[in-house]
Amino acid sequence: MKLCIKYLINEKKINPLHVLYVSMDDFLFIGKSIIEIVENFKTIHKIKNEEHIYLFLDEITFVEDYELQLKNLYDKGNSKIFASSSSASLLQKQKGYLTGRSVTFEVLPLSFEMYLQFKNIVINKADGHLKETYFKDYLLTGGIPEYVLTNDVAYISELMDNIIYKDIAAVNGIRQIRQLKDYFLLLMERSGKTMSINKVAKVLGISTETSKRYFDMFCDTFIVSPVTRFGKLNEQLVSPKKIYCCDTGIRTYYTGERDWGALFENYVYLRLKHLNLSYVYENTTELDFISLNKILIECKFHNETLNEKQQLLFDNFKATEKYIIRTYNDV
Template sequence: MDKNKLKELLIEYKKSFLANRTDLVRREVQDNMEKFIKFKEVVMITGTRRGGKSSLMKLICDDLIKKYQVPPSSILYLNFEDERFIEFNTGDFSQIYELYLQINKPTGRQYFFLDEIQNVSGWERWVNRLYENENIKIFITGSNASLLRSEISTALTGRNRVIINFPFSFREFLVFKNYRLEENDFYQTEKRAIIKSFFQEYLKLGGYPEIVKINDPTLLEQYFKDTIYRDILPRYSIKKIKEIRELCLFLASNLGSIHSYNKLLSLIGVKSINTVKSYLEILEEVFLFFQINLFDYSIKRQIYNPSKIYIIDTALGNSISFKFSENPGHIYENLVFLELKRRNKEIYYWKSKKGKEVDFLIKRGLEIDEAIQVSYNLNYKKTLDREIESLLMAKDEFRIKYLTIITEDEDIEKEIGNTKIKIIPLWKWLCIQHIFENK
């Protein structure tokens, strides 16, 4: 690549990346960013397409300048998805650092933000070489279909830390809406009504930043198509794209249901269980769907039992499946799953020998710490009794400390003997989780 053209790009990116942006929503992952900044390892930001990975880079850069007093001259940003990098090849990497030093004349530790670097072959060797420089801290984003966590581990063994970037949580959605959440808001009728109104909007729009910004969920179907045709097709040798599309539509219509490989095989008409397994692995790799296993102390039984499947964004699920919107219970369960994933919880479902099911078991260390049931409507005593019975069976089986039922609008604590069960509305649980909880 022509050296002068590359120099122009470095200067242009310096101005645009460091420009003050007031339209970006602070992400909760930034609260834990100090440990990522402090250590030497390369930070890989990955996650769903259009989930805001590049914006997160910009937010981290802002924190470096404002919170850690890093001079702007110590920051380099490059976006390798820019079509002007089409002539860039492996041999041009050495020019980047040379030009950066000429333009910026940095002092102290330097911070490199490399967006979509996987578009250039041989990037790993250059990043490894940069890593050897004690004064350079590296942040990378990568398209999920081109730069997977497993590949990072191979390229940068023991030298990387991964941040999974999700669409907006409900709390981040409230920040976008300029609503400052306070704990006392839950006890004020007017503010509670405002939060619940925003929650209905969140159910409609989901958490993709651009969708929230333009207030138009119709683009979500295009996001789905882009994931299939731009992330999956270029990377994986799939001859029958119709099969994986039909699998996606079925999964989106039946979220939170238990699916065996044999069941999915017959539904989408493939001939091999290995093909179904491969499709599900691909959908997880591109952060479109997730699987959770049945909890069992036997790893073998965990693997061979059917899994439950959830989607990256409930509004995205709505956009590709008419049936999805007809079942608010599935939407609620999916939102709870996503929040638990954002909190890095180790999640399972559980089924007793008598067939009683618990939606989520949360494992902390070697212990099952919490059991969660999600039930949209508890108006019928039979429904409440069923959910409580399942939780109590799980408590007896695993000696669980915390039992929770998440529902539409009921907010009480029930005592069954010496056992307390927290019943809480989903909108409130999404607000208080992580921010106000001290358990």
């Protein structure tokens, strides 16, 4: 949001006094309506009702009846409204007031190309060999803008603590914070692998229901994404899900691993998740992804090769297209 604000002010030359950013989870704004905040803003800056303003409302789901309030603001006109939330589950519980009035989209971490731009890195054709070095740096660092710019590892820790405490525990009334954080660490360890909710429950000494609830919460806040097994419905339901972290830098920070193959697979998933991916598992052999339109994908970083069983499954599997992805250029 703040990058968008900078763009409006610096590039579009919007009057800064006509731009309002509010984090709705801030203690100062608890109990205050959005309309009240906006009216106070207009009064302070002597903004007339017919003048256009830009509203950036972070963590909007902390506001009761936020949909109705946003609808009222929208219907009044002269407002461009940007609202965000880190909780998908709360956004999904909308009552319909914003139907036809809003566009919802998921903001992803920086791509490799954007990462280079953020770091002000320009690679000439003659220095093309350096791109691979920077790509490995990107896999380790990830694409969280603030972390990319500062390289301050404390930021990642603070970010994840805020999500766990504020967006998950506080919203869902969970008091076992240590238990929730241990669950998160296990998710990071399993990133890129299948995860059994029952086994995690046993490791942490919690019920299967609690394990399933925690898992859904981390998915709803976009920390991890689940990938189901390709096949019939009963196979999908009984088979464990593979999980992928929302950012390779977060995964690296918490696992300490520099497994290039696993990081690359996570990267490929994030780039292709819009294709509605599943994983293939037949006769104890696994292939990474198959899309909804039957495109088969196996990730093998650089010189990694398929083993004999994988090659056989890859060759014989019925798909519209087949790809072995080895570098960032293949995605």
